[in-house]
Amino acid sequence: MLNTFFGIKLDVSQAFDDKGNRLVVTNIKASPLTVTQVKSQDKDGYWSVQCSIGSKSLKSLNKPTKNQS
Numbered sequence: 001m002l003n004t005f006f007g008i009k010l011d012v013s014q015a016f017d018d019k020g021n022r023l024v025v026t027n028i029k030a031s032p033l034t035v036t037q038v039k040s041q042d043k044d045g046y047w048s049v050q051c052s053i054g055s056k057s058l059k060s061l062n063k064p065t066k067n068q069s
Contacts, residue, residue: 006033006053031055 007028015025037050 005030006051007031008053 007030010027010029012024012026015023017023031053033051033053035049036052037048039046039048039050041047
């Protein structure tokens with residue numbers, strides 16, 4: 001199980017707590033991850049997982065990228 005969080009930083013703003021103290025807040029957009037490639041010890045010599053975040057039209061992908069999944 002991974003204990004990692006992936007997201008896209010949107011902006012930095014401020015918020016205030018109950019006592020009126022100013023807090024710096026970073027707004028992050030969390031999107032689902034899609035596994036695009038899995039490498040195995042037998043075939044590639046090491047374990048690896050490649051993930052993508054966000055979405056992209058299939059028309060804008062080149063052939064090697066389309067065949068990667």
